[in-house]
Amino acid sequence: MKKYEIKLDRRNFLKNSVSVGLVTIAPGVFLQEIAHGRSLDEPASDKIRWGMLIDTNQCTEDCDACVTACNEEHGIEDFGRPTTDTQWIRKLNLTNEFTGKKYSLPIMCQHCENPPCVDVCPTGASFKRADGIVLVNKHTCIGCRYCMMSCPYKARSFVHENLENQLPHAPRGKGCVESCNLCVHKIDNGENNTACAEACVKDGHQAILFGDLNDPKSEISKQLSEFGAKEIRSDLGLNTAVRYRGI
Amino acid sequence: MYKKLYIKILLTFLLVFFSGTSITHENISHNIDIASGDKCVEPTDIMRAQHHIFLNKQSHDTVVDGIRTKKYSLNNCINCHIQPSADGTYPSVKSEEHFCSGCHIKAAAQVECFDCHASKPFNNVKIEEEISKK
Amino acid sequence: MKNLIRYKSIELDRKVFYPISIVFILLSMCFYAFVTLEHEGHWLTGMNNQIVWGIPHVFAIFLIVAASGILNIASISSVFGVSIYKPLSRLSGLLAIGLLVGGLMVLVLDLGRPDRLIVAMTTFNFKSIFAWNIFLYTGFLFIVVIYLWMMFEGRYNKFVQQVGMFAYAWRIILTTGTGSIFGFLVAKEAYDSAILAPLFIAMSLLFGTAIFIQAIYYIKTTFDVNTEEIIFKRLKKLMLYFILAVFYFTILYHLTNLYATTHHDYEFFLLFEGNIYTYLFWIGQILIGTLLPLYLVSSKKFYNCWNTLLLSSLLVIIGGFVQLYVIIISGQAFPLDIFPGYIESSSFGDGEVAKYIPSIYEFMLGFGGIAIALAIFVLGILSLEFIPDSLDDERLQS
Numbered sequence: 001m002k003k004y005e006i007k008l009d010r011r012n013f014l015k016n017s018v019s020v021g022l023v024t025i026a027p028g029v030f031l032q033e034i035a036h037g038r039s040l041d042e043p044a045s046d047k048i049r050w051g052m053l054i055d056t057n058q059c060t061e062d063c064d065a066c067v068t069a070c071n072e073e074h075g076i077e078d079f080g081r082p083t084t085d086t087q088w089i090r091k092l093n094l095t096n097e098f099t100g101k102k103y104s105l106p107i108m109c110q111h112c113e114n115p116p117c118v119d120v121c122p123t124g125a126s127f128k129r130a131d132g133i134v135l136v137n138k139h140t141c142i143g144c145r146y147c148m149m150s151c152p153y154k155a156r157s158f159v160h161e162n163l164e165n166q167l168p169h170a171p172r173g174k175g176c177v178e179s180c181n182l183c184v185h186k187i188d189n190g191e192n193n194t195a196c197a198e199a200c201v202k203d204g205h206q207a208i209l210f211g212d213l214n215d216p217k218s219e220i221s222k223q224l225s226e227f228g229a230k231e232i233r234s235d236l237g238l239n240t241a242v243r244y245r246g247i
Numbered sequence: 248m249y250k251k252l253y254i255k256i257l258l259t260f261l262l263v264f265f266s267g268t269s270i271t272h273e274n275i276s277h278n279i280d281i282a283s284g285d286k287c288v289e290p291t292d293i294m295r296a297q298h299h300i301f302l303n304k305q306s307h308d309t310v311v312d313g314i315r316t317k318k319y320s321l322n323n324c325i326n327c328h329i330q331p332s333a334d335g336t337y338p339s340v341k342s343e344e345h346f347c348s349g350c351h352i353k354a355a356a357q358v359e360c361f362d363c364h365a366s367k368p369f370n371n372v373k374i375e376e377e378i379s380k381k
Numbered sequence: 382m383k384n385l386i387r388y389k390s391i392e393l394d395r396k397v398f399y400p401i402s403i404v405f406i407l408l409s410m411c412f413y414a415f416v417t418l419e420h421e422g423h424w425l426t427g428m429n430n431q432i433v434w435g436i437p438h439v440f441a442i443f444l445i446v447a448a449s450g451i452l453n454i455a456s457i458s459s460v461f462g463v464s465i466y467k468p469l470s471r472l473s474g475l476l477a478i479g480l481l482v483g484g485l486m487v488l489v490l491d492l493g494r495p496d497r498l499i500v501a502m503t504t505f506n507f508k509s510i511f512a513w514n515i516f517l518y519t520g521f522l523f524i525v526v527i528y529l530w531m532m533f534e535g536r537y538n539k540f541v542q543q544v545g546m547f548a549y550a551w552r553i554i555l556t557t558g559t560g561s562i563f564g565f566l567v568a569k570e571a572y573d574s575a576i577l578a579p580l581f582i583a584m585s586l587l588f589g590t591a592i593f594i595q596a597i598y599y600i601k602t603t604f605d606v607n608t609e610e611i612i613f614k615r616l617k618k619l620m621l622y623f624i625l626a627v628f629y630f631t632i633l634y635h636l637t638n639l640y641a642t643t644h645h646d647y648e649f650f651l652l653f654e655g656n657i658y659t660y661l662f663w664i665g666q667i668l669i670g671t672l673l674p675l676y677l678v679s680s681k682k683f684y685n686c687w688n689t690l691l692l693s694s695l696l697v698i699i700g701g702f703v704q705l706y707v708i709i710i711s712g713q714a715f716p717l718d719i720f721p722g723y724i725e726s727s728s729f730g731d732g733e734v735a736k737y738i739p740s741i742y743e744f745m746l747g748f749g750g751i752a753i754a755l756a757i758f759v760l761g762i763l764s765l766e767f768i769p770d771s772l773d774d775e776r777l778q779s
Contacts, residue, residue: 043312067728083429083736087729094723107719107727116567122515124506129313137310138363142501143493145433146511152568154717154729158433158493160424166365168322173363174422175493188313232719236567247720359496 037190049132050182051213051241052197053220053229054105058207058246061104064091066208069199070108073183074170079161086157086172088180089196094247103247106196106208108180109134109155110231112238117147117156126177132213132241135181143175152233155179182210213241287327288318302360321360326368337367386468388766389604396603397759404756411749414742415490423493426743431735432713437491439705440747442559443588444484444754445518446581446705449556450589452477452525452548459528459545465611468769469597470541474529475767476596477589478522479757483750485518490746510561517555524548533765556582563708570647571712576637580630587623588701590616591694596758598691600768608772610685617690621678624697628671631704647715651707656734658711661703670700710737 038044070076070089079085089108095101111134117126118134125140126147136147136156148156156179159172166172169185183194197208211220229243287294289301305319317323328346331337338344340361343352347366351358391397418425428435455470455477457463466473489495505512528544531537560581566572594616601608635652638644651658674693683689714735719725725732761767 038313040315040317043308043314079424081424082728083431083730084424085430087430090727090729090731092719092725092727092731094720094725096723098722103723118506119508120511120565121506122509122511123501123504124509127311129311131313135310139306139310140497140500140504141494142497144501144511145493146509146562148430148433149713150566150568152717153719154431154731157430158423160429161422162420163363166363168325168365168369171363171365176363177493184313185315188309188315 037192038188039190040188044129044131044133044188046130046132047214049213049241050187051111051132051211051220051243052182052194053209053211053223054242054244055207055209056103056105056244056246058200058205059091059104059106060205061091061093061102063104063203063205065199065203065205066106066196067091069195070180073167073195074172075165075167076172077163081160084158084160086159086178088157088178105244105247107153107155107232108196108242109151110153110238110240110242111180111182112240114238116150116152116236116238120146120150122146129184131187133182133184133187134179135184136177136179138171138173138176138178141176143177145177147177151179152236152238288323321364322368325364325366329367340366387770388468388471389768389770390764390766391604391762391768393763397763400755400759404752404759407748407752408756410745411490411752414745415749418491418742418746419495425740427737427739428743429735431716431730432710432737434709434713435737436706436739436743437487437746439702439709440750441484441487441491442709443702443705444480444487444750446556446559446585447588447592447701448477448480448484449521449552449559450585450587451480451593452552453586453589454593455528455532456545456549456552459541460549463615465615468772469593469612471529471532471767471769472596472600473593474525474532475761476593476754476758477525479754479761480592481518481522482757483752483754486753487746487750490749510558510565514555514558514562517551517558521548521551521555524551552585553582556585559585563712568717569712569715570644570718571651571708571715574634574637576630576634577708580627580634583623583626583630584701584704587620587627587697590619590623591697591701594620594690594694595698598687600762601772604768606769606772612772613685613687613690617678620674620690620693620697624671624675624678627704628675631666631671646718647712650715650734651711658707658714662707662711665703666700666707669696670703674700713737 067087067089071078074088076086076088089106092105092107094103094105096103111128111132113128113132115126115128115134118128121127122144123140123142125137125142126134127137128134143158145158148154148158156177158177159174162174163172172178186193186195192210192212194208194210197210200206200208209220209223211218213221213224215221223245224243227245229245230247231238231240231243289297301319302321302324305316305321308314308316309320329337332344338348340348343349345366347358347360426435452473454466454473458466458470489498492498492501502515505515507513524544525548528541528548531541531544557578560578563572564574564577597608597612597616600606635648638648639652650656651662653659674696677683677689677693677696714737716725716730716732716734719731
């Protein structure tokens with residue numbers, strides 16, 4: 001006799017409500033890709049390719065939580081000189097010339113697979129790490145700014161003034177070029193997420209999703225295969241790791 | 248006709264240029280002041296001669312490979328060697344009170360590390376833990 | 382028939398006072414600018430995150446391109462056997478070295494971290510045309526020194542032709558490399574074109590010849606070198622050919638861009654919008670730098686006049702600066718088209734034409750390059766026999 005009895009005593013009620021509660025919260029927690037972190041002495045590997053999926057539908061024009069978070073994370077100061085101040089991530093407001101529709105989205109270094117900035121750097125300071133992150137080795141950068149000329153996304157900034165009080169995990173200095181490094185210090189320390197993605201979730205928008213593009217089970221891969229996404233300036237054939245949805 | 252003048256100028260230049268090299272490693276007192284823990288990650292004489300080699304290698308490993316072991320990490324050096332004074336402020340890297348600058352200013356060997364790197368600790372780090380991990 | 386050309390070096394006397402004092406003034410300005418920028422940072426300049434290369438690079442590239450072209454005078458005699466230019470080869474080599482060192486110095490001084498020059502000379506990424514250029518430029522200096530040595534040492538004169546040919550080939554590659562700095566950039570609408578390489582080669586020939594004319598006139602008048610008609614006429618003809626060559630490549634470049642709809646935004650911005658670059662292009666580059674000198678060197682009215690040739694070479698030099706300014710600055714000022722078909726705006730200047738107001742520091746750095754070129758020239762003619770004692774017709778025909 002198969003009869004399912006719903007036991008409505010207090011114990012079962014508590015058990016059920018707690019498990020329902022956990023199941024509800026869990027996607028929010030696991031969306032942040034807390035995968036196994038790399039240990040400190042393990043080098044970055046090409047088995048992983050870090051990337052980002054940005055859902056412009058979730059992005060609003062008046063929000064710049066990602067920009068603020070990035071600036072705080074890396075100690076980027078505002079000198080009141082917008083043409084020379086560093087911007088690793090910025091909000092871009094778009095209006096379609098034909099339809100008139102408006103969009104707002106964050107844009108940063110796209111971490112291309114074939115980065116023009118890496119091609120043109122004379123000393124090899126601008127390089128692509130094994131796990132796909134494109135960054136500047138500031139020990140070797142001579143500050144020639146050729147990479148800035150070559151970037152189709154205007155991702156790079158040059159530090160135009162003396163800096164003080166740099167954060168220990170984000171060394172930056174005058175005369176070197178820099179750009180978004182997908183919070184490489186957090187990744188190497190095992191927190192596999194970026195400051196901007198975390199801030200976006202905290203702000204309630206969930207427009208930025210960070211994860212491993214090479215892992216088919218990661219949330220980003222699943223969302224990419226379900227909803228698809230676009231590469232900016234795909235005509236250039238750079239195969240970027242940052243993709244956009246909703247535009 | 249100008250040969251004698253050239254020789255005089257050359258000799259003067261050489262004299263001035265090389266007169267500063269009387270400072271050897273032994274002459275500089277190191278002002279080591281490790282407040283916590285009792286020794287550095289390497290013996291003093293090895294550190295004195297090779298600290299830049301360790302730091303250079305670490306800088307390459309960290310930036311290019313993402314290896315962030317603590318032993319030769321610059322932040323780890325700073326967390327131990329740069330201690331606040333009684334009023335809680337840290338010495339400026341431009342002054343001789345700073346551990347690194349104490350020798351580098353005397354030896355007039357400029358280091359460019361602190362153009363970019365933080366010259367003082369920011370977090371409370373368990374220093375005993377780091378040293379014991381050697 | 383024995384070579385009757387004798388060469389002389391000049392005495393350290395009052396005549397040299399003027400160029401040396403110019404060198405001193407310009408170098409002091411450059412030194413001051415460099416020390417200030419080193420301490421304060423580039424925020425004092427007009428360059429920013431959109432216009433990353435400014436006036437110093439205009440000066441530097443002008444000097445480097447002219448250095449390659451000024452050696453052409455020596456090449457014409459060594460490689461193409463036109464003996465009339467043979468007495469001028471030594472000066473051509475000296476000026477080439479001076480201009481190149483001047484240009485390189487400005488580039489290095491403008492780096493964000495010039496203290497890392499050693500890194501730049503020992504760590505290379507060979508996919509970068511910049512890295513190749515470092516070899517091409519330093520190699521060029523080395524080759525020209527050897528070239529001069531072959532010219533100076535009587536027993537080695539027989540090697541001048543071979544070394545000259547090698548130097549000629551090296552020059553072509555070097556100037557191609559310089560043009561390709563821009564030509565290889567896919568991101569900017571104004572660049573990303575193979576035609577920039579031959580355009581730069583034509584510019585190098587033009588600017589080099591123009592500067593050489595100025596130098597020859599200076600030497601002729603200051604150091605009493607009796608120069609006859611034939612040099613004047615041949616240099617005038619060279620100017621004519623090279624003005625036409627640059628004009629041809631310029632027209633071709635803009636015509637191609639005007640044809641391709643995808644390049645219309647930049648071309649209309651430059652050619653028709655009426656901003657500063659439009660005026661610089663039409664008045665500075667085309668009128669002053671091309672049409673007016675073209676008229677002056679080809680018109681029968683000025684057939685025999687040195688002054689006209691001087692004026693036209695000066696106009697070419699001014700026009701050349703303007704041309705490089707237009708290429709380098711307007712190409713960067715025009716905003717990137719990150720989302721074609723969309724109007725962009727942001728806190729980082731997306732979608733806007735960037736403003737560039739050069740600061741005095743940038744000009745001072747550029748003047749330093751000119752000062753170094755002049756200094757090397759003066760030191761050269763003081764120490765060694767670069768100047769032919771006479772350039773009259775009978776000796777030249779030998």
